[in-house]
Amino acid sequence: MPLTKLRILTHRMTGAERRFRLRTLVVLSSLPLFGVVAAFGLAPDTNTLDITPQTITEAIALPALASVNTDGTFARESMIQAGDTLTSALSRLKIDDLEIQRLLATDAVRQLASGIRAGKRIQATTTQEGQLLTIQFERSDAPALTVHREGDSFVAEESSELLETRVVMRSGQILSSLFSATDSAGIPDKIADQMAETFSTSLDFREDLRRGDTFSVVYTVNYRNGEPIAAGKLLAAEFVNAGKPHRAVLYRDPFGHEGYYTPEGESLRKGFLRSPLEFSRVTSSFSNSRRHPIYGFHRAHTGVDFGAPTGTRVKATGDATVVFAGRKGGYGNLIILRHGNGYETYYAHLSAFASGIRSGRSVSQGQVIAYVGTTGASTGPHLHYEVRIAGRPQNPMAIKLPGSPPLPVAQRGRFLQQTADWSDKLTLLRGTNLAALD
Numbered sequence: 001m002p003l004t005k006l007r008i009l010t011h012r013m014t015g016a017e018r019r020f021r022l023r024t025l026v027v028l029s030s031l032p033l034f035g036v037v038a039a040f041g042l043a044p045d046t047n048t049l050d051i052t053p054q055t056i057t058e059a060i061a062l063p064a065l066a067s068v069n070t071d072g073t074f075a076r077e078s079m080i081q082a083g084d085t086l087t088s089a090l091s092r093l094k095i096d097d098l099e100i101q102r103l104l105a106t107d108a109v110r111q112l113a114s115g116i117r118a119g120k121r122i123q124a125t126t127t128q129e130g131q132l133l134t135i136q137f138e139r140s141d142a143p144a145l146t147v148h149r150e151g152d153s154f155v156a157e158e159s160s161e162l163l164e165t166r167v168v169m170r171s172g173q174i175l176s177s178l179f180s181a182t183d184s185a186g187i188p189d190k191i192a193d194q195m196a197e198t199f200s201t202s203l204d205f206r207e208d209l210r211r212g213d214t215f216s217v218v219y220t221v222n223y224r225n226g227e228p229i230a231a232g233k234l235l236a237a238e239f240v241n242a243g244k245p246h247r248a249v250l251y252r253d254p255f256g257h258e259g260y261y262t263p264e265g266e267s268l269r270k271g272f273l274r275s276p277l278e279f280s281r282v283t284s285s286f287s288n289s290r291r292h293p294i295y296g297f298h299r300a301h302t303g304v305d306f307g308a309p310t311g312t313r314v315k316a317t318g319d320a321t322v323v324f325a326g327r328k329g330g331y332g333n334l335i336i337l338r339h340g341n342g343y344e345t346y347y348a349h350l351s352a353f354a355s356g357i358r359s360g361r362s363v364s365q366g367q368v369i370a371y372v373g374t375t376g377a378s379t380g381p382h383l384h385y386e387v388r389i390a391g392r393p394q395n396p397m398a399i400k401l402p403g404s405p406p407l408p409v410a411q412r413g414r415f416l417q418q419t420a421d422w423s424d425k426l427t428l429l430r431g432t433n434l435a436a437l438d
């Protein structure tokens, strides 16, 4: 394989280019923001997927939301799922076993454990060190049960606090980067991350993002006594990239499993990620995003090269088994993953492997497997990425990547009942957004 033909990826900006970009960014960031367009309120309910939002007459201006409370404590929340025990639900909140035992020694909590119901929320507050301070259990036909720490034990009391979930709808436009746009639109980090993750099987946010792209999100926010306490979950989203809309709606199947689908019922959860490189608040930037990957896919060059700094995290693009992790000629440090259906992916020139990555190990989609480097026949830090089908290299940017099985026909009605309303809201939001831009 003529790896010496690798193209050099280190693109050095000239002084003039750099100044131009800086000036562009400064001008853009002083433009008025296209932020909140609408907000809707919901009656208190835990089952937000099954109810229709009631429009309230005035838009709600939400204060900034974060999982860190103003007093420095952390708020965590989990939903009881089908098949859960109270212990498994509490473990998901990262409460340690000893604390769970102490909680279950509290009479009221022990009683609760025998009759937990899927769909009910548990909210915990912990110190920065992770010590549990308070925990609140939503119950059926009874006020929430609040449990406070007192020394080494816990005291329970029924709470008259009003917990509610509201549905919020926002949209925005990309001016500089995805996260500055979601910040400008007042969208919580957790929701922005969920949106980026949801679309990561259909969009490469590092490379595809364009100025003028628009997005809309529908998500829940949890309130206590009228005060927002935490961002909930993404219910629906639309991302219009270079004029092409991508849509996602959340669907909960009869077994309580949730996943994102297109409004037509195609799963977004599986398949392959569009990019093997991490996209995050730290790694995203518009100047990089405008530069397309050096494709270099031709007969002599069997993959796609992504320019990225040494140390950038490399993700498995699909669930797989590691079949090779080591040094191999011009590839330098190389990982080969074997997926289903005869697909293999290659990740080359790595500076290092993530811990635990070796031949025979299973990895899941999005798992960090390695770090970008310039080992082997490489002239600058970049990732060489290959997709092979039945041993033959394919252009990863051109092939249709395998997806999850479609929604079972028997669930069609349920799917539409849950999601049709969110799809309508996305259409409404897009209309509003375009009007705001005129």
Ligand SMILES: [Zn+2]
Residues within 6 Å of the ligand: 006, 296, 301, 303, 304, 305, 383, 384, 385
């Ligand atoms: Zn290459």
